[in-house]
Amino acid sequence: MNIAPMPPGRPKAFDSTEALRAALQVFWAKGFAATSIGDLTDATGLGRQSLYNEFGDKQKLFAAAIQNYRQCETATMASILRKEASTAERIREFFRVALDAHFDGHRRGCFLTSSIAIRSEIEPELAQLMDEAVNDLRRAFVKCIQDGIDSGEVSANMDPEALGMLFFTQAQGISVVGKCQRDRATLDRSIEALLATLK
Template identity: 35%
Template sequence: MSGGFAVAEGRGQEFFLAVLNKNLDRLIYVCHMPSMTRGPDKQFDPDAVLEKAMQVFWAKGYAATGLAELQARMGIGRKSLYDTFGNKRQLFIKALQLYSDSVVGQISAELDKKGSPLGNVRRLMRSLEEDHSLPESMGCLLGVSMAQCPSDDGEMAGILRHHIQRVEEAFYRAFKRARDIGELNRSTNTRDLARLFMGIAQGLALVGRVQDAPSVPRSIVNAALATLKSA
Protein backbone atom coordinates (compact mmCIF):
# COMPACT_ATOMS: atom_id res chain seq x y z
CA MET A 1 0.00 0.00 0.00
CA SER A 2 1.77 3.10 -1.17
CA GLY A 3 -1.05 5.61 -1.33
CA GLY A 4 -3.31 7.66 0.86
CA PHE A 5 -6.67 9.16 0.14
CA ALA A 6 -8.76 12.17 0.98
CA VAL A 7 -12.40 13.05 0.51
CA ALA A 8 -14.14 16.35 0.08
CA GLU A 9 -17.36 16.02 1.98
CA GLY A 10 -20.56 17.98 1.74
CA ARG A 11 -24.13 17.91 2.93
CA GLY A 12 -26.30 16.02 0.45
CA GLN A 13 -23.75 16.65 -2.25
CA GLU A 14 -21.65 14.53 -4.54
CA PHE A 15 -18.05 14.10 -3.43
CA PHE A 16 -14.72 12.82 -4.71
CA LEU A 17 -12.50 9.95 -3.67
CA ALA A 18 -8.87 10.90 -4.38
CA VAL A 19 -5.97 8.46 -4.26
CA LEU A 20 -2.62 10.12 -3.54
CA ASN A 21 0.95 8.85 -3.42
CA LYS A 22 2.53 8.18 -0.08
CA ASN A 23 4.01 11.69 0.13
CA LEU A 24 0.53 13.09 -0.41
CA ASP A 25 1.84 15.44 -3.10
CA ARG A 26 0.81 13.56 -6.26
CA LEU A 27 -2.72 12.83 -7.39
CA ILE A 28 -2.85 9.26 -8.70
CA TYR A 29 -6.53 8.64 -9.15
CA VAL A 30 -9.76 10.53 -8.74
CA CYS A 31 -13.15 8.89 -8.55
CA HIS A 32 -16.34 10.88 -8.69
CA MET A 33 -18.83 9.54 -6.20
CA PRO A 34 -22.27 11.02 -6.69
CA SER A 35 -24.37 10.94 -3.56
CA MET A 36 -27.54 8.96 -4.02
CA THR A 37 -29.39 9.49 -0.82
CA ARG A 38 -29.63 11.96 2.02
CA GLY A 39 -30.71 11.97 5.62
CA PRO A 40 -33.07 14.17 7.57
CA ASP A 41 -32.58 17.90 8.01
CA LYS A 42 -31.49 19.51 11.28
CA GLN A 43 -34.28 19.88 13.79
CA PHE A 44 -33.00 23.26 14.96
CA ASP A 45 -32.05 26.58 13.44
CA PRO A 46 -28.26 27.01 13.79
CA ASP A 47 -28.55 30.80 13.87
CA ALA A 48 -31.17 30.82 16.59
CA VAL A 49 -29.18 28.33 18.61
CA LEU A 50 -25.97 30.35 18.18
CA GLU A 51 -27.83 33.37 19.51
CA LYS A 52 -28.65 31.41 22.67
CA ALA A 53 -25.03 30.37 23.08
CA MET A 54 -23.99 33.99 22.67
CA GLN A 55 -26.22 35.02 25.55
CA VAL A 56 -24.70 32.45 27.87
CA PHE A 57 -21.15 33.50 27.01
CA TRP A 58 -22.20 37.10 27.40
CA ALA A 59 -23.61 36.56 30.86
CA LYS A 60 -20.92 34.29 32.28
CA GLY A 61 -17.80 34.63 30.18
CA TYR A 62 -15.97 32.01 28.17
CA ALA A 63 -14.14 30.09 30.87
CA ALA A 64 -17.02 30.00 33.33
CA THR A 65 -19.45 28.60 30.77
CA GLY A 66 -19.64 24.82 30.66
CA LEU A 67 -20.80 22.56 27.88
CA ALA A 68 -23.67 21.30 30.01
CA GLU A 69 -25.11 24.78 30.39
CA LEU A 70 -24.60 25.59 26.73
CA GLN A 71 -26.40 22.39 25.77
CA ALA A 72 -29.29 23.15 28.09
CA ARG A 73 -29.77 26.73 26.92
CA MET A 74 -29.28 25.90 23.29
CA GLY A 75 -31.65 22.97 23.60
CA ILE A 76 -29.61 20.59 21.46
CA GLY A 77 -27.59 17.46 22.11
CA ARG A 78 -23.87 17.48 22.48
CA LYS A 79 -23.18 15.66 19.26
CA SER A 80 -25.27 18.14 17.31
CA LEU A 81 -23.37 20.96 18.97
CA TYR A 82 -19.99 19.59 17.96
CA ASP A 83 -21.14 18.60 14.46
CA THR A 84 -22.54 22.06 13.83
CA PHE A 85 -20.05 24.36 15.55
CA GLY A 86 -16.83 22.36 15.92
CA ASN A 87 -15.95 22.84 19.56
CA LYS A 88 -16.43 25.23 22.44
CA ARG A 89 -13.79 27.67 21.26
CA GLN A 90 -15.10 27.84 17.70
CA LEU A 91 -18.63 28.23 19.00
CA PHE A 92 -17.45 31.15 21.09
CA ILE A 93 -15.69 32.78 18.16
CA LYS A 94 -18.81 32.43 16.01
CA ALA A 95 -20.82 34.00 18.82
CA LEU A 96 -18.32 36.87 18.99
CA GLN A 97 -18.66 37.51 15.29
CA LEU A 98 -22.42 37.36 15.41
CA TYR A 99 -22.45 39.88 18.22
CA SER A 100 -19.88 42.16 16.63
CA ASP A 101 -21.72 42.24 13.31
CA SER A 102 -24.98 43.01 15.05
CA VAL A 103 -23.59 45.79 17.25
CA VAL A 104 -21.49 47.40 14.53
CA GLY A 105 -24.50 47.27 12.23
CA GLN A 106 -26.71 49.05 14.74
CA ILE A 107 -24.11 51.68 15.58
CA SER A 108 -23.32 52.35 11.93
CA ALA A 109 -26.98 52.54 11.01
CA GLU A 110 -27.55 55.20 13.64
CA LEU A 111 -24.41 57.21 12.92
CA ASP A 112 -24.75 57.10 9.14
CA LYS A 113 -28.28 58.48 9.15
CA LYS A 114 -28.87 61.58 7.12
CA GLY A 115 -29.18 64.87 8.91
CA SER A 116 -27.00 66.20 11.71
CA PRO A 117 -24.12 63.80 12.41
CA LEU A 118 -23.72 65.17 15.93
CA GLY A 119 -27.42 64.62 16.38
CA ASN A 120 -26.85 61.01 15.43
CA VAL A 121 -24.01 60.73 17.94
CA ARG A 122 -26.21 62.21 20.66
CA ARG A 123 -29.03 59.84 19.89
CA LEU A 124 -26.69 56.85 19.84
CA MET A 125 -25.05 57.75 23.13
CA ARG A 126 -28.41 58.26 24.83
CA SER A 127 -29.47 54.90 23.55
CA LEU A 128 -26.31 53.27 24.90
CA GLU A 129 -26.91 55.05 28.19
CA GLU A 130 -30.39 53.61 28.36
CA ASP A 131 -29.18 50.08 27.57
CA HIS A 132 -26.48 50.11 30.21
CA SER A 133 -28.67 51.68 32.85
CA LEU A 134 -30.96 48.70 32.97
CA PRO A 135 -30.33 46.60 36.08
CA GLU A 136 -29.99 43.50 33.92
CA SER A 137 -27.36 45.10 31.69
CA MET A 138 -24.56 42.71 30.87
CA GLY A 139 -22.30 45.21 29.18
CA CYS A 140 -20.77 44.44 25.82
CA LEU A 141 -19.88 40.86 24.92
CA LEU A 142 -16.80 42.04 23.09
CA GLY A 143 -15.71 44.15 26.05
CA VAL A 144 -16.33 41.24 28.38
CA SER A 145 -14.23 39.09 26.11
CA MET A 146 -11.39 41.59 25.91
CA ALA A 147 -11.11 41.25 29.64
CA GLN A 148 -10.86 37.48 29.38
CA CYS A 149 -8.83 37.00 26.24
CA PRO A 150 -5.63 35.14 27.09
CA SER A 151 -2.61 37.19 26.06
CA ASP A 152 -1.31 34.38 23.88
CA ASP A 153 -4.48 33.95 21.83
CA GLY A 154 -3.73 35.91 18.67
CA GLU A 155 -6.83 34.92 16.74
CA MET A 156 -9.21 36.04 19.43
CA ALA A 157 -7.30 39.26 20.04
CA GLY A 158 -7.54 39.93 16.31
CA ILE A 159 -11.32 39.62 16.34
CA LEU A 160 -11.54 41.97 19.30
CA ARG A 161 -9.20 44.50 17.69
CA HIS A 162 -11.20 44.36 14.49
CA HIS A 163 -14.40 45.08 16.40
CA ILE A 164 -12.85 48.06 18.15
CA GLN A 165 -11.67 49.36 14.83
CA ARG A 166 -15.07 49.06 13.20
CA VAL A 167 -16.72 50.98 16.03
CA GLU A 168 -14.03 53.63 15.84
CA GLU A 169 -14.55 53.92 12.10
CA ALA A 170 -18.28 54.43 12.48
CA PHE A 171 -17.69 57.31 14.90
CA TYR A 172 -14.97 58.66 12.63
CA ARG A 173 -17.29 58.90 9.64
CA ALA A 174 -19.80 60.82 11.72
CA PHE A 175 -17.28 63.24 13.21
CA LYS A 176 -15.60 63.81 9.86
CA ARG A 177 -18.93 64.68 8.32
CA ALA A 178 -19.71 66.91 11.29
CA ARG A 179 -16.50 68.81 10.72
CA ASP A 180 -17.14 69.11 7.01
CA ILE A 181 -20.51 70.71 7.52
CA GLY A 182 -19.32 72.95 10.33
CA GLU A 183 -20.84 71.19 13.33
CA LEU A 184 -17.35 70.73 14.72
CA ASN A 185 -14.45 73.15 14.79
CA ARG A 186 -12.02 72.95 11.88
CA SER A 187 -9.27 72.37 14.44
CA THR A 188 -10.90 69.28 15.95
CA ASN A 189 -8.90 66.08 15.59
CA THR A 190 -11.70 63.80 14.44
CA ARG A 191 -9.58 60.65 14.62
CA ASP A 192 -8.77 61.24 18.27
CA LEU A 193 -12.37 62.13 18.98
CA ALA A 194 -13.64 58.95 17.35
CA ARG A 195 -11.27 56.83 19.41
CA LEU A 196 -12.31 58.66 22.54
CA PHE A 197 -15.97 57.92 21.92
CA MET A 198 -15.21 54.31 21.16
CA GLY A 199 -13.35 54.13 24.46
CA ILE A 200 -16.16 55.85 26.32
CA ALA A 201 -18.67 53.41 24.88
CA GLN A 202 -16.56 50.49 26.11
CA GLY A 203 -16.12 52.04 29.53
CA LEU A 204 -19.83 52.77 29.72
CA ALA A 205 -20.69 49.18 28.97
CA LEU A 206 -18.21 47.90 31.52
CA VAL A 207 -19.44 50.17 34.29
CA GLY A 208 -23.05 49.45 33.41
CA ARG A 209 -22.48 45.77 34.02
CA VAL A 210 -21.73 46.42 37.67
CA GLN A 211 -23.64 49.59 38.40
CA ASP A 212 -27.21 49.31 39.64
CA ALA A 213 -28.25 52.97 39.73
CA PRO A 214 -28.65 54.78 36.40
CA SER A 215 -26.93 57.92 37.64
CA VAL A 216 -23.41 56.95 36.63
CA PRO A 217 -24.15 56.01 33.00
CA ARG A 218 -26.26 59.15 32.81
CA SER A 219 -23.40 61.31 34.03
CA ILE A 220 -20.90 59.73 31.68
CA VAL A 221 -23.06 60.40 28.64
CA ASN A 222 -23.94 63.88 29.83
CA ALA A 223 -20.31 64.83 30.12
CA ALA A 224 -19.34 63.09 26.91
CA LEU A 225 -21.95 64.99 24.92
CA ALA A 226 -21.10 68.26 26.69
CA THR A 227 -17.60 68.06 25.22
CA LEU A 228 -19.05 68.15 21.70
CA LYS A 229 -20.68 71.53 22.24
CA SER A 230 -17.36 73.29 22.20
CA ALA A 231 -15.20 70.97 20.11
Protein backbone atom coordinates in the same frame (compact mmCIF):
# COMPACT_ATOMS: atom_id res chain seq x y z
CA MET B 1 -33.88 31.91 -7.97
CA ASN B 2 -34.29 28.26 -7.10
CA ILE B 3 -35.11 27.01 -3.70
CA ALA B 4 -32.28 24.91 -2.29
CA PRO B 5 -32.90 21.20 -2.98
CA MET B 6 -33.45 19.13 0.11
CA PRO B 7 -30.21 17.26 0.91
CA PRO B 8 -30.31 13.55 1.67
CA GLY B 9 -30.11 12.24 5.21
CA ARG B 10 -31.91 13.05 8.39
CA PRO B 11 -32.84 16.73 8.56
CA LYS B 12 -31.54 18.91 11.36
CA ALA B 13 -33.96 19.41 14.17
CA PHE B 14 -32.69 22.90 14.98
CA ASP B 15 -32.05 26.26 13.38
CA SER B 16 -28.35 26.98 13.22
CA THR B 17 -28.40 30.73 13.82
CA GLU B 18 -31.02 30.33 16.53
CA ALA B 19 -28.68 27.92 18.31
CA LEU B 20 -25.79 30.32 17.79
CA ARG B 21 -27.76 33.15 19.33
CA ALA B 22 -28.54 31.00 22.35
CA ALA B 23 -24.87 30.10 22.72
CA LEU B 24 -23.95 33.77 22.43
CA GLN B 25 -26.25 34.59 25.33
CA VAL B 26 -24.46 32.06 27.52
CA PHE B 27 -20.98 33.27 26.61
CA TRP B 28 -22.18 36.81 27.14
CA ALA B 29 -23.58 36.06 30.57
CA LYS B 30 -20.86 33.77 31.91
CA GLY B 31 -17.70 34.45 29.92
CA PHE B 32 -15.69 31.97 27.90
CA ALA B 33 -13.81 30.06 30.59
CA ALA B 34 -16.78 29.78 32.93
CA THR B 35 -19.04 28.39 30.21
CA SER B 36 -19.12 24.59 29.95
CA ILE B 37 -20.27 22.49 27.04
CA GLY B 38 -23.14 21.39 29.24
CA ASP B 39 -24.22 25.01 29.62
CA LEU B 40 -24.21 25.31 25.84
CA THR B 41 -26.22 22.15 25.15
CA ASP B 42 -28.72 23.22 27.79
CA ALA B 43 -29.13 26.69 26.33
CA THR B 44 -29.27 25.65 22.70
CA GLY B 45 -31.29 22.48 23.20
CA LEU B 46 -28.86 20.69 20.91
CA GLY B 47 -27.37 17.36 21.76
CA ARG B 48 -23.68 17.28 22.47
CA GLN B 49 -22.72 15.71 19.20
CA SER B 50 -24.97 18.00 17.18
CA LEU B 51 -23.25 20.96 18.74
CA TYR B 52 -19.83 19.64 17.76
CA ASN B 53 -21.04 18.72 14.27
CA GLU B 54 -22.41 22.18 13.69
CA PHE B 55 -19.84 24.45 15.27
CA GLY B 56 -16.69 22.48 15.96
CA ASP B 57 -15.19 22.90 19.39
CA LYS B 58 -15.89 25.41 22.12
CA GLN B 59 -13.46 27.95 20.78
CA LYS B 60 -14.86 27.84 17.26
CA LEU B 61 -18.33 28.31 18.66
CA PHE B 62 -17.12 31.30 20.63
CA ALA B 63 -15.61 32.75 17.46
CA ALA B 64 -18.92 32.29 15.68
CA ALA B 65 -20.69 34.02 18.55
CA ILE B 66 -18.35 37.00 18.26
CA GLN B 67 -19.02 37.20 14.53
CA ASN B 68 -22.75 37.08 15.09
CA TYR B 69 -22.57 39.77 17.73
CA ARG B 70 -20.54 41.93 15.40
CA GLN B 71 -23.03 41.54 12.58
CA CYS B 72 -26.07 42.14 14.75
CA GLU B 73 -25.45 44.24 17.84
CA THR B 74 -22.31 46.13 16.88
CA ALA B 75 -23.59 46.87 13.38
CA THR B 76 -26.88 48.17 14.78
CA MET B 77 -25.13 50.48 17.20
CA ALA B 78 -22.70 51.71 14.56
CA SER B 79 -25.56 52.47 12.19
CA ILE B 80 -26.91 54.98 14.71
CA LEU B 81 -23.74 56.98 14.13
CA ARG B 82 -24.53 57.16 10.40
CA LYS B 83 -28.11 58.40 10.71
CA GLU B 84 -29.40 61.61 9.15
CA ALA B 85 -28.77 63.97 12.03
CA SER B 86 -26.11 66.24 13.41
CA THR B 87 -22.94 64.66 14.76
CA ALA B 88 -23.84 65.63 18.31
CA GLU B 89 -27.33 64.25 17.91
CA ARG B 90 -26.10 60.96 16.51
CA ILE B 91 -23.68 60.49 19.37
CA ARG B 92 -26.27 61.50 21.93
CA GLU B 93 -28.65 58.97 20.43
CA PHE B 94 -25.93 56.29 20.49
CA PHE B 95 -25.39 56.63 24.20
CA ARG B 96 -29.09 56.97 24.89
CA VAL B 97 -29.82 53.66 23.14
CA ALA B 98 -26.84 51.98 24.79
CA LEU B 99 -27.85 53.09 28.26
CA ASP B 100 -31.51 52.23 27.65
CA ALA B 101 -30.58 48.70 26.62
CA HIS B 102 -28.29 48.40 29.58
CA PHE B 103 -30.47 49.73 32.37
CA ASP B 104 -33.81 48.46 31.08
CA GLY B 105 -32.44 45.06 30.28
CA HIS B 106 -29.64 42.65 30.89
CA ARG B 107 -27.09 44.97 32.51
CA ARG B 108 -24.45 42.75 30.99
CA GLY B 109 -22.51 45.39 29.09
CA CYS B 110 -21.10 44.92 25.62
CA PHE B 111 -20.12 41.36 24.79
CA LEU B 112 -17.03 42.54 22.95
CA THR B 113 -15.93 44.74 25.82
CA SER B 114 -16.16 41.86 28.28
CA SER B 115 -14.46 39.49 25.87
CA ILE B 116 -11.58 41.89 25.36
CA ALA B 117 -11.23 42.37 29.09
CA ILE B 118 -10.69 38.62 29.52
CA ARG B 119 -8.96 38.02 26.22
CA SER B 120 -6.05 36.25 27.89
CA GLU B 121 -8.43 33.45 28.80
CA ILE B 122 -8.71 32.65 25.14
CA GLU B 123 -6.41 31.90 22.25
CA PRO B 124 -4.59 34.75 20.53
CA GLU B 125 -6.24 34.06 17.20
CA LEU B 126 -9.55 35.08 18.73
CA ALA B 127 -8.04 38.32 19.95
CA GLN B 128 -7.67 39.56 16.40
CA LEU B 129 -11.31 38.77 15.72
CA MET B 130 -12.40 40.80 18.73
CA ASP B 131 -10.14 43.66 17.75
CA GLU B 132 -11.58 43.82 14.27
CA ALA B 133 -15.14 43.69 15.54
CA VAL B 134 -14.68 46.44 18.08
CA ASN B 135 -12.81 48.57 15.57
CA ASP B 136 -15.96 48.74 13.48
CA LEU B 137 -17.37 50.89 16.21
CA ARG B 138 -14.29 53.04 16.63
CA ARG B 139 -14.20 53.77 12.92
CA ALA B 140 -17.89 54.64 12.97
CA PHE B 141 -17.20 57.23 15.66
CA VAL B 142 -14.30 58.69 13.69
CA LYS B 143 -16.43 58.88 10.55
CA CYS B 144 -19.22 60.55 12.50
CA ILE B 145 -16.85 63.25 13.72
CA GLN B 146 -15.45 63.68 10.22
CA ASP B 147 -18.97 64.18 8.90
CA GLY B 148 -19.39 66.96 11.44
CA ILE B 149 -16.17 68.62 10.30
CA ASP B 150 -17.23 68.34 6.66
CA SER B 151 -20.59 69.91 7.35
CA GLY B 152 -19.08 72.70 9.43
CA GLU B 153 -20.80 71.57 12.62
CA VAL B 154 -17.47 70.68 14.21
CA SER B 155 -14.44 72.95 14.01
CA ALA B 156 -11.92 71.94 11.35
CA ASN B 157 -9.23 72.34 14.04
CA MET B 158 -10.49 69.22 15.70
CA ASP B 159 -8.74 65.89 15.33
CA PRO B 160 -11.31 63.33 14.18
CA GLU B 161 -9.14 60.33 15.08
CA ALA B 162 -8.58 61.60 18.60
CA LEU B 163 -12.19 62.61 19.14
CA GLY B 164 -13.45 59.36 17.67
CA MET B 165 -11.16 57.45 19.99
CA LEU B 166 -12.41 59.52 22.90
CA PHE B 167 -16.06 58.69 22.30
CA PHE B 168 -15.25 55.09 21.50
CA THR B 169 -13.31 54.70 24.72
CA GLN B 170 -16.15 56.27 26.65
CA ALA B 171 -18.53 53.72 25.14
CA GLN B 172 -16.24 50.90 26.26
CA GLY B 173 -15.93 52.45 29.70
CA ILE B 174 -19.67 52.75 30.13
CA SER B 175 -20.02 49.09 29.33
CA VAL B 176 -17.90 48.33 32.37
CA VAL B 177 -18.97 51.13 34.69
CA GLY B 178 -22.64 50.40 34.04
CA LYS B 179 -22.25 47.10 35.84
CA CYS B 180 -21.35 48.61 39.17
CA GLN B 181 -22.99 52.01 38.91
CA ARG B 182 -26.74 52.04 39.20
CA ASP B 183 -27.11 55.79 39.03
CA ARG B 184 -27.98 56.33 35.40
CA ALA B 185 -28.69 60.05 35.77
CA THR B 186 -25.07 60.84 36.50
CA LEU B 187 -23.99 58.82 33.49
CA ASP B 188 -26.45 60.78 31.32
CA ARG B 189 -25.00 64.04 32.54
CA SER B 190 -21.46 62.83 32.00
CA ILE B 191 -22.32 62.15 28.37
CA GLU B 192 -23.71 65.67 28.00
CA ALA B 193 -20.44 66.96 29.41
CA LEU B 194 -18.55 64.86 26.93
CA LEU B 195 -20.57 66.21 24.01
CA ALA B 196 -19.34 69.68 24.94
CA THR B 197 -15.96 68.73 23.46
CA LEU B 198 -17.53 69.08 20.03
CA LYS B 199 -18.10 72.80 20.50
